[in-house]
Amino acid sequence: MKNFSKIILLLVLNLFFIEVFSIEPPTQLIIKVLKPGDNTGDITENNDLITVNYTGWIFDSSVKNKNYCEAKGNMFDSSMYEKFHHKAPFDFVLGKGKVIKGCEIGLHNMKINEKRCLVIPPDFAYGNRRIGNIIKPNSTLIFEVQLLKIK
DSSP: OHHHHHHHHHHHHHHHHHHHTOOOOOSSOEEEEEEOOOOSSOBOOTTOEEEEEEEEEEEOTTSSOSOGGGOEEEEEEESSOGGGTOOSOEEEETTSSSSOHHHHHHTTTOBTTOEEEEEEOGGGTTTTOOBTTTBOTTOOEEEEEEEEEEO
16 A cells, blocks of 8 residues: 555656646747847848858757747757758848748848747648658747848
8 A cells, every 4th residue: 555655646746747847839939039139220021131040959848947948859950060061151031931931930020140049839840741850740849040141
């Protein structure tokens, strides 16, 4: 009987910690400014050629944090780390569909040197598609993006 009581206590504690120390993926796009940009007056808009540095992670519900931007699982891509075979800033035209919808929306009205966290649910990312061996179908993604240039 003592072992049964211990098992019940452990199950209750486990459920408590899962509830307290887990975070459900959001269903809406989250855009959080991590570092304000320069006050030059320039902000991004559709058809701008922009240059960014970025890093992307898979959202991890088991991270012991209630901050969506900190629920970082495996890093899957970055413009700043050689292991991803492109250690250079990334250029693209905003609003032309060259990046996932969450990035298209999340990078509007950014200032030079501004850094943002984008938490992107599947409907604004890759949906039910698998991308390589890392991004599973219906994955929520986290990106940290810093705007370097607007051309």
